[in-house]
Amino acid sequence: MECYIIILESMKISKNMQTALNNQIVLEANASNSYMAMASWCQVTGYDGSASFFYAQSNEEREHMLKIIHYLNNLGIPAVIPATKLPASSFKSLESILKIALNNEQIVTTAIHKMVEIAQKDKDYSTSAFLGWFVNEQVQEETKFETLIQKFDLIGRDKLAINEIDKILASSKSD
Ligand code: FEO
Secondary structure (H helix, E strand, O other): OOOHHHHHHHOOHHHHHHHHHHHHHHHHHHHHHHHHHHHHHHHHHHHHHHHHHHHHHHHHHHHHHHHHHHHHOOOOOOOOOOOOOOOOOOEEEEEHHHHHHHHHHHHHHHHHHHHHHHHHHHHHHHHHHHHHHHHHHHHHHHHHHHHHHHHHHHHOOOOHHHHHHHHHHHHHHHO
């Protein structure tokens, strides 16, 4: 028991860092909801590949949220489970959805980088190591959406092209 307390003491994280991690839970929860709304719109619009891509993306964001919840809770700091904001439910086009998604990922990347700065300033090596996974993940996420958006210039924006891009989205989804 004594040993357990010593471990927790040595991994204390600042209030500032705790707030940032809880704010990140909000961002991931909103991202999960937002991707769910995009998936739902794609499904009713007939973009089946894109729907399956965004449902998987939504699950992935939930996993990100859970990683942070577990990290805080394992340190003995109860994570704050947030309310989420109502996501947009209708969209102009598949291309516009992908642009919104990229913008969302860029906001998340900025937030992750700010947390890394806080961890470095605090000399909080544990959180810094924990955040390393998220830093790499964001590089992959941004690249993924940039590549998908590029397809509209490469393949086109007519119905046949969108059908092709829809298939590409199906094959790009995370497992
Ligand atoms: Fe968890 Fe795609 O940011």
